[in-house]
Structure formats: C-alpha cells, structure tokens
Amino acid sequence: MKIVASQHVASVNLATSDADLLPEWNLSDLYEGPNALELQKDLTRLVTEVEKFNKEYRGKLCELITDAQASIQFGVALEKYENLQDLLGRLMSYAGLLYSADTTDPQRIKFYGDIQEKVTNASAQLIFFQLELNRLDNADLMKVSQSGPSSRWKPWLEDIRKEKPHELDEKLEALFHEKYISGAAAWNRLFDETIASLRFNISGVELAIEPALNLMQDSDEGKRRDAAVEIGKTFKANLSIFTLITNTLAKDKEISDRWRGFEDVADARHLSNRVERNVVEALAKAVEESQPRLSHRYYKLKAKWLGKDKLDYWDRGAPLPSVPSKNYSWSEARDLVLEAYDSFSPRMAEIASNFFERKWIDAPVRPGKSPGAFSHPTVPSAHPYVLLNYQGKTRDVMTLAHELGHGVHQVLAARQGALMAPTPLTLAETASVFGEMLTFRALLAKTADKMQRRALLASKVEDMLNTVVRQMAFYAFERKVHNERRQGELTSDRICELWMSVQGASLGPSIRLGPGYETFWTYIPHFIHSPFYVYAYAFGDCLVNSLYGVYATAHEGFVDRYFSLLEAGGAKPYNELLAPFGLDAREASFWNIGLEMIEGFISELEKMEEA
Numbered sequence: 034m035k036i037v038a039s040q041h042v043a044s045v046n047l048a049t050s051d052a053d054l055l056p057e058w059n060l061s062d063l064y065e066g067p068n069a070l071e072l073q074k075d076l077t078r079l080v081t082e083v084e085k086f087n088k089e090y091r092g093k094l095c096e097l098i099t100d101a102q103a104s105i106q107f108g109v110a111l112e113k114y115e116n117l118q119d120l121l122g123r124l125m126s127y128a129g130l131l132y133s134a135d136t137t138d139p140q141r142i143k144f145y146g147d148i149q150e151k152v153t154n155a156s157a158q159l160i161f162f163q164l165e166l167n168r169l170d171n172a173d174l175m176k177v178s179q180s181g182p183s184s185r186w187k188p189w190l191e192d193i194r195k196e197k198p199h200e201l202d203e204k205l206e207a208l209f210h211e212k213y214i215s216g217a218a219a220w221n222r223l224f225d226e227t228i229a230s231l232r233f234n235i236s237g238v239e240l241a242i243e244p245a246l247n248l249m250q251d252s253d254e255g256k257r258r259d260a261a262v263e264i265g266k267t268f269k270a271n272l273s274i275f276t277l278i279t280n281t282l283a284k285d286k287e288i289s290d291r292w293r294g295f296e297d298v299a300d301a302r303h304l305s306n307r308v309e310r311n312v313v314e315a316l317a318k319a320v321e322e323s324q325p326r327l328s329h330r331y332y333k334l335k336a337k338w339l340g341k342d343k344l345d346y347w348d349r350g351a352p353l354p355s356v357p358s359k360n361y362s363w364s365e366a367r368d369l370v371l372e373a374y375d376s377f378s379p380r381m382a383e384i385a386s387n388f389f390e391r392k393w394i395d396a397p398v399r400p401g402k403s404p405g406a407f408s409h410p411t412v413p414s415a416h417p418y419v420l421l422n423y424q425g426k427t428r429d430v431m432t433l434a435h436e437l438g439h440g441v442h443q444v445l446a447a448r449q450g451a452l453m454a455p456t457p458l459t460l461a462e463t464a465s466v467f468g469e470m471l472t473f474r475a476l477l478a479k480t481a482d483k484m485q486r487r488a489l490l491a492s493k494v495e496d497m498l499n500t501v502v503r504q505m506a507f508y509a510f511e512r513k514v515h516n517e518r519r520q521g522e523l524t525s526d527r528i529c530e531l532w533m534s535v536q537g538a539s540l541g542p543s544i545r546l547g548p549g550y551e552t553f554w555t556y557i558p559h560f561i562h563s564p565f566y567v568y569a570y571a572f573g574d575c576l577v578n579s580l581y582g583v584y585a586t587a588h589e590g591f592v593d594r595y596f597s598l599l600e601a602g603g604a605k606p607y608n609e610l611l612a613p614f615g616l617d618a619r620e621a622s623f624w625n626i627g628l629e630m631i632e633g634f635i636s637e638l639e640k641m642e643e644a
Contacts, residue, residue: 055363058134058418059392063127063411067144072127076151079120083155086113086162094165098177108182111452114162115186118451119412125152126411130418136229137401146222149214157210160203166190167197188604189452195304199293209289217285220278224561227274229401233263242556243404243422250350250426252358261347265549268556275555276525283518286564298515299508302565306458307606312619313568319624320505320571321538327628328502329541331494331635334642336543343543346550350495356488360425363396370434373475374441374468378592384444385437388419393440396423405558406432408439408465413447413454427492430476431469438468446602458566459607459618462573463580464599466500470581487641490634497574497631504570506539507557511565528554575627576611576618582626583614 064072090097090110097107128148132141166174171194178187200206233245236259240248248260268275286301295301303310336344338353352358361369367389375382388394393416395402408419417440423429442464446454473493480486513531517523523531529551537546559566584591591614598610608619617623 055396055423056389056392056394057397058130058395058420060127060130060418062391062415063123063130067131067140072124075120075124079117079124079151079155082113082117082120083158086117087158089113091161092165094162095169098169098173104177105182107177108185111183111186114159115451117159119414121152121156122412122451123415124148126409126415130409130411130420133403133420134395135399135401136225136403142222142226146214149218153211153214157207160206160210163193163196164200164203164206167193167200185450186452192307192453192603195307199295199301199304201292205292209292217282220282220285221562223274224278224558225403227271228404228556228558231267231271233260233267235260235263241398241400241402243398243402244424246404247424247426249347250352250428252352252354254348254351257347257351258345261345262549265552268552269549272525272552272555276523276528278561279514279528280518280522282561282564283515286515287519298512298519299565302458302563306569307603308457308459308572309619313572315621316568316572316575316624317505317508319621319628320501321509323625323628323632324502324539324541327631327635328498328539329543331498331638332541332543334635334638335491337642343545345545345547349540349544353484353488353491356484359427359485361427361430362425363423366423366425366430366433369430369476370437370468370472373434373472374437376475377471378596380596381441384441387416387444388437388440391416393417394419394421396421398422398424404556406436408436408443410443410447410454413449413451416447417443427476427489428496431472431492431496434468434472435465438465441468442599445596445599448600449602449604453604454602456603457607458569459572460576460598460610462569463576466570466573466577467580467595469496470577483641487638490638490641494631494634494638497634500574501571501628501631502539504567506535507559507567508565508571509535509539510554511560511567515564572618575624576616578627578630579616579623580614582630583616 064075066072094107094110097110098104125148128145132145135141174190175187178184178190183190201209228242231242232239233242234240235245235248236256245260245264249257249264251257251260286298290298290301293301295304297303297310299313300310303313332344332349335348335353336342339348339351340354341348344351371382371386371389374385395418402422403420404422406419406421408417410417419436419440421429421432421436423433439461442456442461443454446456448454473489477486477489477493480489510532513535514523514528517527517531532554533546533551536550540546554560580595584595594613597613601610608617611618
C-alpha cells in the first residue's frame with residue numbers, strides 16, 4: 034500500500050540533498066506486506082498453535098508443578114506460551130505500525146481492524162494460562178521455578194502474582210478481552226482517525242495537526258497567534274465527539290476498575306507500572322509544591338525576554354527574541370545524537386546507529402500519519418521501530434534522542450524474552466530521558482555564544498517543565514475527569530473548566546490562558562490510549578536527573594550498571610534496579626533531587642540576565 038500525499042494538505046520534508054532525505058521505515062523485517070505469504074502462514078499457524086496449547090495445558094498445570102518428572106514439561110509450557118506471545122505481538126505490531134503511518138487510508142484501517150480481531154480472538158483462548166498459574170499453590174510454584182527449565186521465568190511468575198487479587202473468573206476475563214475491540218479499542222481508533230483527519234486553515238494554507246502545532250513555536254508572533262486561534266476553533270468545532278470519546282472511555286475504565294476491585298481511579302495503572310500509590314502521590318505533591326519556583330518563575334522570566342507583562346498561551350513555546358532560530362538537517366540531527374551517545378558509550382551509539390542504517394525510523398510529516406513520536410518495541414524476535422514527525426527544530430533533535438533512547442532500551446531488554454522484556458512505566462522513560470540529557474549536554478558544550486547558550490538552556494528548561502510540571506498537571510486533570518465521571522457524564526464545558534483549572538495552577542500567573550485554549554485537552558493521545566500514563570514522564574525525568582547526578586560525580590562503573598538496568602527489562606522491580614546507584618524513589622527526598630536540577634538551570638538563566 035503506497036503512501037500518497039494529498040495535494041491539498043501541506044506536508045513537511047526538510048531535505049536539501051539526497052543525504053538529508055528524511056527516512057521512511059522498512060517494515061519487511063516483520064512482514065513484506067499485508068498480503069505476504071509469511072503473514073498468512075503466521076495467521077494460520079497462530080490458530081493451530083493456540084488450539085494445540087489449549088488441549089495440552091488447560092486444567093493440567095497443577096500436575097506439571099507437583100509431579101517431579103513432569104516439572105520439566107512446565108518449563109516447556111512456559112516457553113511455548115512465550116513463543117505464542119511473540120507471534121501475537123509480531124502480527125499486531127506490524128498492523129499497528131502500518132496503520133500509524135497513515136491512519137486515514139481505508140486499506141490500512143481495514144487491515145489493522147482485521148488483524149486486531151484475529152489476534153484478540155486467539156489471545157482470548159490463552160487467558161486461562163495466567164489465571165491457572167495464579168490459582169496454583171504459591172509454595173509449589175516457587176519451588177518448581179527455583180531451578181531447572183522453568184527458573185528463567187521465575188521473575189515473571191512472581192510478577193503476575195501481583196495481579197491475582199484483581200483477576201476475574203475465566204469467562205469474565207474472556208468477555209472483557211473480546212469486547213475490547215468493539216469497546217475501548219474502537220473508541221481509540223475513532224480518536225486517532227478524527228485527529229488525523231482534522232485540517233487547520235492557517236493563513237490560507239490547509240495543514241494537518243503536526244505542522245499546525247509546530248507553528249506555535251514560530252518566531253513570528255502573528256503566526257503563533259493565528260495558529261493557536263485556528264487550532265482552538267477547529268477543536269471547538271469537534272468538541273462534542275472528543276467529549277463523547279472521553280466520557281465513554283472513562284466509564285469503560287470505571288466499569289473495569291469496579292469489577293476488578295480497584296479503589297482509586299489510577300490504581301490499575303500503578304499496578305501495571307509496579308509502583309506503589311504513595312510513591313506517585315509523593316511525586317505529585319513534590320511537583321505541585323515546586324511550581325512557584327519552577328514554571329511560575331521561568332515563565333515570568335520568559336515574559337520579560339519577550340517584552341511582555343504576561344505571555345499569551347501561544348507564546349509559551351516561542352523561541353527567544355534576537356536569537357536566530359536554528360534548523361537542523363536530518364544528517365546534523367543524526368550526528369549530534371550519535372556523537373552524544375558515543376561519548377557516553379560506544380556500545381550505545383552502535384545500537385542507535387542501526388536505526389538509521391537499517392531503516393528502522395519513519396521521520397517525515399505526512400497527512401494522515403499519527404502525530405507525535407514513539408518507539409515501538411515490536412517483539413524480541415525482531416527489533417523496535419521509531420516514528421517521528423521531524424521538522425528540524427532543536428526540540429525535534431531532542432525528540433530523536435528521546436525515542437532512540439527508548440529504542441536502545443528495547444533492544445537491550447529483548448534478551449529477556451516476550452514475557453519479561455516489557456519495562457514498567459516506572460523505568461520505561463529512563464533511557465529516553467537520559468538520551469535527551471546526553472544530547473543536550475553535548476550541544477551545550479559546543480555552544481560558546483552567550484545568546485545561543487541562553488536559548489539552548491531555555492529550551493531545555495521548557496522541555497523539562499513540559500516533561501515534569503505539565504505532565505503532572507495532565508495527571509491531575511485526568512484524576513479530576515475520571516473521579517467526576519463516576520458521578521455521571523461530564524459536559525464539554527465542564528471538561529474544559531477542569532482543564533483550565535489545572536493548567537492555570539501549573540503554568541502560573543505569567544501566562545494568559547485566553548479563549549480557545551480551553552479545548553486543548555482534546556488532542557492529547559495519552560488520555561485516550563493509556564489513562565494515567567503521563568506521570569511516567571515526570572517519574573522518568575526526576576529519576577534521570579538523579580541518575581545523571583550520580584554519573585557526573587562517579588563515572589567509574591556507571592556505564593556497566595546503567596546497561597544492567599536497561600538489560601533487565603521488566604525482570605526486576607524498579608527499587609532493586611536503582612539500588613546499585615544509591616537511589617530510592619520511595620523516599621520523599623528523592624523527587625527533590627530531580628526538581629532541584631531544573632531549578633538550577635533556571636537560576637543559571639537568571640544569572641545570565643544579571644551579567
């Protein structure tokens with residue numbers, strides 16, 4: 034299915050030479066195409082293998098852990114289950130990546146939906162396995178996994194035990210699972226396809242969402258204002274559909290939470306992240322208390338730079354005046370990131386270089402393409418793929434560094450296999466934010482001009498505020514929406530009110546949140562796809578700030594410990610992985626270490642003003 038850009042919608046390609054053409058990924062390492070013979074064989078094999086697995090193991094796991102001779106077969110069962118998870122993941126990853134490259138193409142939409150249905154039907158028949166494992170006697174299970182063939186999966190077996198209190202009987206689990214594609218997954222698709230189809234008429238040019246949002250970082254205030262007004266206007270025109278999606282998904286989650294016995298609206302996310310609720314609450318409290326000395330203080334300084342008493346909301350991401358905006362070609366961005374990675378570890382740079390050399394990145398902005406950026410791990414038997422919407426700004430370079438950090442992490446964790454490679458969100462942002470920090474430090478070291486240095490430092494502060502303060506404001510907004518939804522449907526106006534209340538508190542008095550901004554909650558995909566995911570960014574940023582502090586003062590042995598952390602994937606809990614660095618996120622003081630780094634950067638900017 035060839036991607037054809039619409040003649041009526043602006044797309045972006047910063048290429049100035051063949052060497053700088055923005056790359057598009059090659060998905061043939063998964064499958065050659067939607068009609069590939071190998072894909073059809075895998076679909077057939079999936080049905081056969083799942084049916085065979087059911088016949089072999091349903092209702093028989095107890096025998097495999099209590100019979101000494103049969104215990105070897107328990108390891109075989111775990112290996113077969115893991116291989117099936119890898120196959121399911123390969124099929125779904127390919128369909129999802131193909132779809133994300135153009136969410137408006139009817140053929141891709143149908144293919145994605147068809148594969149999702151087949152994968153869901155197959156995986157529903159495997160639900161019994163974890164449920165039966167969690168019904169086994171814990172002492173017997175731990176004994177059989179202590180040594181021998183099944184010992185490799187002992188961390189996974191211990192991990193899934195944590196889900197036991199919230200599991201339902203098999204028929205209910207199967208119903209929840211199968212209804213997902215006609216429930217939450219369908220609403221997710223509606224959101225994606227609605228966002229991708231929106232067009233913003235700015236100064237007579239029709240733009241998709243990514244280039245429209247990009248104009249809010251333009252050096253021309255008039256362009257920023259026009260973009261902001263048009264974006265808000267278009268969001269408002271579609272507000273009813275976003276309100277319906279939000280209400281429906283919040284209710285869907287409430288039903289699931291109630292049946293599973295989760296008390297707090299975010300408890301299911303905390304469980305999947307393998308983090309205690311009080312740890313996240315401590316993070317939220319620390320960030321909220323830091324707002325006056327971080328975001329409020331910084332935006333007051335930025336208003337002064339722009340010659341205003343207050344910033345309008347379209348000025349929040351504006352470049353600094355009197356500093357020529359720097360656009361980075363693709364090759365410049367690639368070299369910057371790889372050099373920064375190499376200065377930390379040649380091994381890290383070598384892994385990252387594969388993404389460029391082997392076409393694991395899709396970088397151009399195209400109509401219909403998913404907005405934002407991600408690194409998809411796919412499955413351990415393959416490799417990750419990175420999606421970007423690259424437009425050449427410093428933040429795009431940092432986004433490249435961020436997603437490649439994810440990619441490196443996913444490559445290293447793949448050795449854990451399909452069951453233990455996925456990293457809980459408590460650590461999922463570690464390598465990505467660390468990669469950003471390495472790239473920023475490398476870029477800062479090369480910048481001698483005072484004005485350029487100030488602009489770079491300011492850009493980093495803004496990124497950190499977006500990662501910590503803004504994301505925790507998102508988390509507060511989600512909490513308000515989900516808590517109120519338990520009492521009944523929310524109107525569009527009420528959701529907008531909740532949005533404005535947390536945005537005003539987090540950004541501070543130096544930003545004027547004028548009419549139009551109240552609808553900007555509508556385009557945040559994490560609210561739709563992964564409720565309460567957002568605190569992982571703040572968790573990761575504060576964690577990396579602390580990690581970088583350890584690295585800056587004690588280089589010896591740090592790289593080896595860092596790679597051990599990444600290679601562990603989801604095989605160890607976050608507190609165990611952080612212990613070698615002398616860090617404990619369960620301590621309230623931990624979060625202040627990360628927040629103080631941001632504060633230090635703001636202090637440096639203030640001193641530059643005085644000099």
